[in-house]
Amino acid sequence: MTVLHLADETEAADLAAFLSRLLHYDRSAAVRLQAAGTALAVFGRPPSFEVLAIRAVRLAKPYEDGLDVTLDVTVSAGELLEAVDEAAATAGVPDAVTGPPWAGLLPPRSGWQPEGGLPGADALRSLVSAAVAEFRSRTEELAAERRTRAELDAIGRDIWSRTVGETGLPVRAVHAAQSLGFLRPGGGAALLSAGAWLRLRTPYGSVAVRRAGLGSFGLSVR
Template identity: 55%
Template sequence: MTVQTRLDLADQREGADLAAFLGRLLRYDRAAAVRLQAVPGPDGGVLAVFGRLPLGESAVLVVRTVRLAGPVAAADLTVSAGQLLESVDESGAALGLPAPVTGPSWAGLLPPRSGWRPVGRPPVDRVVGEVRSAVEEFKRRVAEVPEHHRSRQAIDAVADEIWSRPLGAAADLPLRAAHAAHTIGFLRPGAPLAAYRAGAWLRLDAPAGSVLLRTAAAPGAGLGLSPLR
């Protein structure tokens, strides 16, 4: 059986956007891995790129979808984010698939594909304002911690207290989801946002991608292995 090692992108912008997404992930974790799922379609298909963004002692999943030019074979593998970034050919609108790696535990437990119910459509300008205010509070409170007590644990405790608060623009979501969307580059002026829940999972959608997080363990929740659409 022939294994597909190269994917053609729909256009150069897809490559640039994917490179920016991977670069942001690697800024937080130089050894980051991403799970890839290529889904064939009538116009070439879609590649879903799942990553993990650590924020304080917690983390969220982020997913960027990339439009592909056909033909595309179905694929599902976990690869090094750094090697994937190196394989992006923006000028040639193409992407190489690195050799699979042993994935981290989160890569085996993706959100469900169906069963999502809407819980709000927060205005992006208000969400950005809340995130910026929270970031300023975080910086101020960390600066107020005596230097000899400013450990990683102390900093993470401040972060977790702030980012666990409900988002004013969509109370079902914690601020952490909006912070992750801002950090990964999904919050853009005028971008429509939508919030959803499925069991223990929460999701914030933007045109550039989605942020997903689990609120609690729930039997049977989050066992889907297909990309969100």
């Protein structure tokens, strides 16, 4: 098994935490790994949020056990989590799996430009809290016979598809960032754009989404 040497125990712990959160939303989650130089990018797609989540991990050794120039493979998130050794700051790369459609369709690597209008991280967390409270309030007000999956989904779409100010970033992207541990107290947040993509970036990870949503997958293969 190819072994990746991570920069330190903290990087290993953060990777394990990210994988655990993805698995919370999808027990059969897959992740795409791309390593080049001393950086490992881990891509996942928590289904509840319809976004791409990206966790960057620093590597101590870029290549190990036959890794050629780059590593680019889709693997089971659960198997990767089991192969993370936090004390040794290593991660074994599991066998490749047949990835879901999104794994072959990633945001561009370059060309990102800063976008204005994004509130600060504290305001973003408050926005998510207010949205969650509104969802609970509206669903609790429903009569028992109307509390169907379709009705709950409709309320969710109404709330989470709203945009953050004039940015075009859907609130669900901010919710995803917070739920995945990217939007932490004391950490900043920035909004970037590249073509049809928007990216909410924090020191702990990024969430990328197409302006019209990910459902169409009208993307370029990477």
